Amino acid sequence: MEVVTRIAPSPTGDPHVGTAYIGLFNYVFAKRHGGRFVFRLEDTDRQRYQPEAEQRLLEMFEWLGIEPDEGPELGGANGPYRQSERLEIYRRHADLLLETGKAYRAFETAEELEAMRLEQKRLGRPLGYDGRGRSVPREEQERRAAAGEPHVIRLVTPDEGEVTFVDRLRGEVSIPASEVRDQVLFKSDGYPTYHLANVVDDHLMGVTHVIRAEEWIPSTPLHVLLYRAFGWDAPEFIHMPLLRNPDRSKVSKRKLDTSVDSYRQQGILPEALLNFLATMGWSMPDGREFFSVAEMTERFDIDRVSLGGPIFDLKKLRFFNAKYLRDLLPLEEVADRVEPLFRAAGYEWDDDDYLLDVVDVLRPRAETLMDLVDQAGYFFRDTLRYDEAARKQLAAGQSHLQDVERELSMLEFFDYDGVDDMLRDYVQAQAVGMGKVLMPLRAALTGTTQAPSVTDLIVILGKEESLRRIGAALTFIDAGLPDDDPQRALEEEKARKAAEAEARTSHKKSVGAERAAKARASGASEEGPR
RNA sequence: GGCCCCUUCGACUAGCGGUUAGGUCACCACCCUUUCAAGGUGGCGGCACGGGUUCGAAUCCCGUAGGGGUCACCA
Numbered sequence: 001m002e003v004v005t006r007i008a009p010s011p012t013g014d015p016h017v018g019t020a021y022i023g024l025f026n027y028v029f030a031k032r033h034g035g036r037f038v039f040r041l042e043d044t045d046r047q048r049y050q051p052e053a054e055q056r057l058l059e060m061f062e063w064l065g066i067e068p069d070e071g072p073e074l075g076g077a078n079g080p081y082r083q084s085e086r087l088e089i090y091r092r093h094a095d096l097l098l099e100t101g102k103a104y105r106a107f108e109t110a111e112e113l114e115a116m117r118l119e120q121k122r123l124g125r126p127l128g129y130d131g132r133g134r135s136v137p138r139e140e141q142e143r144r145a146a147a148g149e150p151h152v153i154r155l156v157t158p159d160e161g162e163v164t165f166v167d168r169l170r171g172e173v174s175i176p177a178s179e180v181r182d183q184v185l186f187k188s189d190g191y192p193t194y195h196l197a198n199v200v201d202d203h204l205m206g207v208t209h210v211i212r213a214e215e216w217i218p219s220t221p222l223h224v225l226l227y228r229a230f231g232w233d234a235p236e237f238i239h240m241p242l243l244r245n246p247d248r249s250k251v252s253k254r255k256l257d258t259s260v261d262s263y264r265q266q267g268i269l270p271e272a273l274l275n276f277l278a279t280m281g282w283s284m285p286d287g288r289e290f291f292s293v294a295e296m297t298e299r300f301d302i303d304r305v306s307l308g309g310p311i312f313d314l315k316k317l318r319f320f321n322a323k324y325l326r327d328l329l330p331l332e333e334v335a336d337r338v339e340p341l342f343r344a345a346g347y348e349w350d351d352d353d354y355l356l357d358v359v360d361v362l363r364p365r366a367e368t369l370m371d372l373v374d375q376a377g378y379f380f381r382d383t384l385r386y387d388e389a390a391r392k393q394l395a396a397g398q399s400h401l402q403d404v405e406r407e408l409s410m411l412e413f414f415d416y417d418g419v420d421d422m423l424r425d426y427v428q429a430q431a432v433g434m435g436k437v438l439m440p441l442r443a444a445l446t447g448t449t450q451a452p453s454v455t456d457l458i459v460i461l462g463k464e465e466s467l468r469r470i471g472a473a474l475t476f477i478d479a480g481l482p483d484d485d486p487q488r489a490l491e492e493e494k495a496r497k498a499a500e501a502e503a504r505t506s507h508k509k510s511v512g513a514e515r516a517a518k519a520r521a522s523g524a525s526e527e528g529p530r
Numbered sequence: 531g532g533c534c535c536c537u538u539c540g541a542c543u544a545g546c547g548g549u550u551a552g553g554u555c556a557c558c559a560c561c562c563u564u565u566c567a568a569g570g571u572g573g574c575g576g577c578a579c580g581g582g583u584u585c586g587a588a589u590c591c592c593g594u595a596g597g598g599g600u601c602a603c604c605a
Contacts, residue, residue: 010605045604110603126532127601152603170535179533179601187603194605218534218600241536241598248597276542279554283543289554306543309598313541316555326568364568389565423564438564450566 003035004206007061007068008198010042011053014259015060017312018213018243018251021277025240025302026211027066028278028293032300038205039071041082042198044191054082060260064270065293070205078205083197090192093200093230094153094185102229103185105141106133107151128181129154153186155195155226163221168209168238169305175221183222195219199226202235211238211302214309215250238302241281244309251312263317267369269337271328272321280310290320290328322367334372335359341373347380354379357460361452379460384447384469391481393449397440398477400430404441405470414463420455444473 005026009019030037039061041054058073070076080086097103108116113129120127133154145151158177167173185196192200202210217239227234245255252258263273271292278296279289282305325334335355342355349355358379359372366372378384386394394401404426411422427437438454445457445466458466476482 008605012605042605048604106603113603124531129602150603154603167535173534175534176532181601184603189603191603193603198605213599214535215599216605221534239535244598246541250599279542281542287544287553289543307536308538308543309536310543311541313555316542319555322568362567365566393565427564434564442565448566452566454564 001208002206003030003033004038004208005030005035005211006038006040006202006205006207008040008042008201009057010045010048011050011057012045012048013050013053014253014261015053015056017258017260017263017273017277019057020060020064020066020260020273021243021280022211022213022240023061023066024064024274024277024293025282025305026209027068028297028300029209029211029238029302030069031297035208036069037066038076038078038207039068039081040201040205041072041084042194043082043084044187044194044197046189046191056261063260063264064274066274083192083201086197086201087190087192089204090186090197090200094192094196097155097185097229098153100229101138101156103153103155104134104136104138104182105145105151106154106182106184107136107141107144107149108133126178129183131157131159131182134182150188152184152188154182155185155222155229157182157222157225163224165220165224165234165237167217167220168236168302169307170239173217173220175218177221180221180225183219185226195222195226199223199230203227203230203232207235209236209238211240214239214242238305240305241307241309243280244311246311246313248309248311250309256312257314265370267341267371267373268317268321269324269329269369272324273317275324276317276320280312281305281307290323318367325366325368325372326363331356331360331363334363338369338372341369342376342380345373345377345380347376349380354460361456361460365452378446378448378451384472386443386447386473386476386481387449389449390443390447393440393443394473394477395481397437397443398474400437401440401444401470401474401477403430404437405467405474408458408463408470409467411463414459416455416459419458423455440473441470444470 007019007023007026009016009023027037029035039058041057043049043054054072058071061067068074070078070081072079072081075081083090094103098105116130116132117127119125120130134156141151157180161177162174163177163180164172164174183195184193186192201207220237220239224234243251245251247255249255257263260273264270274293275290278291278293282296283289284291284296284299285301285304286299335352338359339355358376362372362375365375404423407422407426408419411418423438427434430437439449441454442451442457443449445451445454445461451457461469
């Protein structure tokens with residue numbers, strides 16, 4: 001029999017990491033067994049329904065590359081895939097239960113139910129619907145319903161005995177039947193509840209394995225009873241551990257960022273998020289921790305799922321992301337992904353080799369794509385702001401800057417080795433520490449003291465731009481190193497921009513194509529994620 | 531509170547009767563070094579507790595404790 005799994009999110013709020021997590025495991029399980037993965041929209045809650053949520057959900061899976069085989073947009077043999085479009089089906093099935101006496105119409109108002117709850121609480125009795133509506137005669141039920149009295153449809157559940165089901169990961173789970181309430185199957189607004197809709201749909205859509213979160217275990221007996229009432233075989237149940245907040249409660253947006261869109265905006269890569277999620281409760285048989293969804297699928301074994309609820313650790317997610325950024329993805333790939341973000345930040349460049357060079361030297365320092373955007377600023381700005389540490393370096397390095405400016409302008413072989421030799425020769429001739437020369441230079445080139453190797457910076461920026469920046473820094477020093485007072489800094493920038501405008505011809509020219517080629521040839525990053 | 535699930539370093543996990551309990555993140559130290567990173571090396575740190583079963587338990591059983599979930603006309 002073909003394996004069929006599903007992800008059945010409800011369109012409320014932001015696309016949730018838990019949905020991605022459960023979706024991943026359903027997808028991988030189905031693919032591992034050559035089966036199908038179905039996307040079904042559980043939009044039976046009219047209060048919480050958000051129209052844009054469906055599209056965002058679909059986009060999330062698209063971004064992740066977890067593509068359903070059937071769903072609301074791509075269709076399939078078992079549609080429709082929106083529960084709101086299947087109301088007639090649920091109606092029919094509810095009627096079936098009504099006719100066979102396995103369900104009944106209940107007429108309690110919200111106030112009555114609330115009073116019942118309070119009474120139960122006061123007496124210390126078990127909470128939940130007590131089945132009082134069962135005693136209303138059938139004829140009366142039908143008559144009141146026909147008269148248009150609002151009501152719900154509830155399942156008749158056994159009062160004694162136990163309900164048992166098998167969870168693939170836990171074995172037999174039994175629960176006293178008295179714990180299972182006469183749950184609402186149909187709400188008074190004409191929509192089915194999750195319980196009814198999910199059982200009916202899973203059966204009709206041929207779902208063979210229900211992989212869902214652990215929080216569903218308590219209502220599984222009810223589902224089992226429903227399958228029984230319909231005379232259907234239940235699918236196999238596999239309850240995944242719940243993702244946890246740092247305090248071990250189940251993930252919630254109050255305590256953790258649960259929005260996949262948010263991570264996406266922060267520059268988290270889908271590969272990294274997926275890989276990270278995969279390690280939540282699952283591990284490769286060979287202990288590998290970096291792997292693609294395809295590789296996971298190849299080796300997937302649901303029985304290797306561990307049951308302790310894993311904490312969603314942002315630090316580790318960022319580590320995974322950094323790993324993909326600097327090691328697992330080819331340079332070109334990272335550049336492709338960051339390019340639109342650079343453009344959005346207003347960065348411009350003439351030659352794609354320049355972009356490649358920038359990403360190449362920056363990515364060991366970045367954990368997310370946004371880090372790259374933040375750090376790349378000085379590669380694309382005409383006018384630098386010097387932070388405090390940089391100003392200090394400039395103050396101490398004026399003479400070295402003047403010397404290097406001269407040396408650099410005379411340099412004939414402007415490639416990595418040429419620049420590097422020049423710098424080293426100069427430092428040696430001066431008989432000072434490298435830092436004494438390079439830190440002021442770094443400050444002049446970037447406006448900050450935390451940046452890539454000075455040689456790399458000079459080679460990437462190019463002779464002309466490097467000289468221009470050193471000159472600007474010297475001017476800045478002459479101006480007495482004005483501090484970061486916003487107003488003054490603004491005027492300062494304005495004046496400098498005007499002055500530079502005419503002196504400048506073209507800069508930001510890439511001289512780094514050669515370097516990039518070299519890096520690509522020697523780098524081991526051509527194979528992509530593994 | 532009732533019911534149910536879970537329990538190996540701070541975190542993610544390997545282990546499925548015999549291991550000096552392994553790896554990764556984080557943290558710390560050292561190395562590299564031109565700052566910051568990255569990288570390399572090393573370190574810190576764990577089988578919740580108590581009973582059994584067994585020649586032998588992290589591994590099997592029971593109990594206790596702790597954590598979590600759930601008790602809606604939400605999913």
